[in-house]
Amino acid sequence: xxxxxxxxxxxxxxxxxxxxxxxxxxxxxxxxxxxxxxxxxxxxxxxxxxxxxxxxxxxxxxxxxxxxxxxxxxxxxxxxxxxxxxxxxxxxxxxxxxxxxxxxxxxxxxxxxxxxxxxxxxxxxxxxxxxxxxxxxxxxxxxxxxxxxxxxxxxxxxxxxxxxxxxxxxxxxxxxxxxxxxxxxxxxxxxxxxxxxxxxxxxxxxxxxxxxxxxxxxxxxxxxxxxxxxxxxxxxxxxxxxxxxxxxxxxxxxxxxxxxxxxxxxxxxxxxxxxxxxxxxxxxxxxxxxxxxxxxxxxxxxxxxxxxxxxxxxxxxxxxxxxxxxxxxxxxxxxxxxxxxxxxxxxxxxxxxxxxxxxxxxxxxxxxxxxxxxxxxxxxxxxxxxxxxxxxxxxx
Ligand code: COA
Numbered sequence: 060x061x062x063x064x065x066x067x068x069x070x071x072x073x074x075x076x077x078x079x080x081x082x083x084x085x086x087x088x089x090x091x092x093x094x095x096x097x098x099x100x101x102x103x104x105x106x107x108x109x110x111x112x113x114x115x116x117x118x119x120x121x122x123x124x125x126x127x128x129x130x131x132x133x134x135x136x137x138x139x140x141x142x143x144x145x146x147x148x149x150x151x152x153x154x155x156x157x158x159x160x161x162x163x164x165x166x167x168x169x170x171x172x173x174x175x176x177x178x179x180x181x182x183x184x185x186x187x188x189x190x191x192x193x194x195x196x197x198x199x200x201x202x203x204x205x206x207x208x209x210x211x212x213x214x215x216x217x218x219x220x221x222x223x224x225x226x227x228x229x230x231x232x233x234x235x236x237x238x239x240x241x242x243x244x245x246x247x248x249x250x251x252x253x254x255x256x257x258x259x260x261x262x263x264x265x266x267x268x269x270x271x272x273x274x275x276x277x278x279x280x281x282x283x284x285x286x287x288x289x290x291x292x293x294x295x296x297x298x299x300x301x302x303x304x305x306x307x308x309x310x311x312x313x314x315x316x317x318x319x320x321x322x323x324x325x326x327x328x329x330x331x332x333x334x335x336x337x338x339x340x341x342x343x344x345x346x347x348x349x350x351x352x353x354x355x356x357x358x359x360x361x362x363x364x365x366x367x368x369x370x371x372x373x374x375x376x377x378x379x380x381x382x383x384x385x386x387x388x389x390x391x392x393x394x395x396x397x398x399x400x401x402x403x404x405x406x407x408x409x410x411x412x413x414x415x416x417x418x419x420x421x422x423x424x425x426x427x428x429x430x431x432x433x434x435x436x437x438x439x440x441x442x443x444x445x446x447x448x449x450x451x452x453x454x455x
Contacts, residue, residue, distance in 0.1 A: 132185025164268025
C-alpha cells in the first residue's frame with residue numbers, strides 16, 4: 060500500500076479543537092478530563108450526559124432537574140406515534156431512528172437563533188429511546204405504548220427504561236447496570252466520523268435536528284456504529300468454539316474485514332473494551348446461573364439462551380486469533396455485541412442503542428462548535444484531468 064493511501068481518510072490530521080474528549084496517547088479515554096474507567100465505575104449515564112453537554116459533573120439538584128426534563132420527553136406526541144405506525148415493520152431500526160429524530164424537527168423546530176437549543180437537545184435525547192420502543196411495540200408486540208400512563212416512565216434511568224420497556228417486564232439489576240455502563244462507554248469519542256459529520260453540519264449554522272440526523276446517518280455504516288451488529292452476525296455464524304479458528308482463517312484468507320476489530324486511533328488496545336468485556340463475562344455467567352428463571356419470566360427465549368451458551372467463549376477465541384494472526388484487538392463494538400445479546404436485545408437494535416448514547420457527545424460537540432463557529436470547509440488535492448476545451452454534444 061502506498062504511503063499516500065495509508066494517509067487517506069484524514070488519518071492523523073488534527074481537524075479542530077475540543078475540550079470535550081481526548082483519546083490522549085492512543086491508549087486512554089477521558090471525557091472533560093475524567094477517566095472512562097472512573098466514569099464507568101461510579102457514574103450514571105445521565106450524569107455523563109450532563110457532563111458532555113455542559114462540561115461539568117452535575118450537583119444533585121442539577122441532576123434532578125436535568126433528569127426530570129430529560130425523562131418528560133419520553134412521552135411522544137400523537138403525531139409522532141401516528142407516523143411511527145406508518146414506518147414499515149421491515150425497516151432497519153436505524154432508519155426508524157433517523158426518521159423519528161427528523162420528524163421531531165418538523166413537529167417542534169429549533170428557533171433560528173438557537174435560543175432554545177438546550178430544550179431541543181433534551182427533547183431529542185429524551186425521545187430517542189421512545190421512538191424505537193414505540194415502533195417496536197406496535198409492529199412486533201401488537202401494542203400501542205402509552206408512556207403517559209406509567210409513573211416509572213418519568214422516573215427510571217435510561218438503561219432501565221429501555222430494557223424494561225423493550226421486554227415489557229422487570230429485568231435483573233445486573234442487566235440495568237451493564238446497560239448503564241454501555242451507554243457511558245458509547246457516549247463520546249472525539250472526532251469520530253459521526254461526530255465530525257454533526258459538527259460539519261452545525262458549522263453551516265443548520266439546526267440541531269439536522270446535525271443529529273447527519274450523525275445518525277454516519278453512524279449506521281459497519282465501519283463505524285454498525286460494527287456491533289456486524290460483530291454479532293459474525294459470532295452467530297460460528298456454530299461452536301471448535302469452528303472458530305478454521306472459519307476465521309478462511310475469512311482472513313478471503314481478505315474479509317472482521318467487524319469489531321481495529322481502530323483508527325488506538326494502537327494496541329481500546330480501553331473501553333476492557334470494561335465491556337468484563338460485563339459480557341458477568342452477564343454470561345449470570346444468565347448461565349439463572350437460565351430457568353430467565354426463560355420462565357419470559358425475558359429470554361430458548362433460542363437466545365441456546366445461542367448465548369458459548370458466545371463469550373467463542374468471542375475470546377476470535378479475540379486471541381485476531382491478535383495472534385493480525386495484531387488486531389477488539390474495539391468497544393466486539394464485546395458490546397455479546398453483552399447486548401445476553402440481555403435479549405435484537406441484533407438490529409444494537410446500533411440504535413449507540414445513537415441513544417452518542418447523541419450526548421454529538422450535542423456537546425454541536426454546542427462547542429456553535430460557541431466558536433467557523434464553517435468547516437477543507438480543501439481537496441485535485442487529481443483530475445488538466446484543462447480541457449468544452450466539446451459540443453454533436454462532436455463527442
Ligand atoms: N479485520 C481485518 N483486517 C483489518 C481490520 C479488521 N477489522 N482492521 C484493519 N485491518 C487491516 C486492513 O485490511 C489493512 O490491511 P492492509 O494494510 O494489508 O490493507 C490494515 O489493517 C489497515 O486497515 P485500514 O482499514 O486501512 O485502517 P483504518 O485506520 O482506516 O481502519 C477501522 C480503522 C476501524 C475502519 C478498521 O480497523 C475496520 O474497518 N475495522 C472493522 C470495523 C469496526 O470494527 N469499526 C468500529 C470502529 S470503533
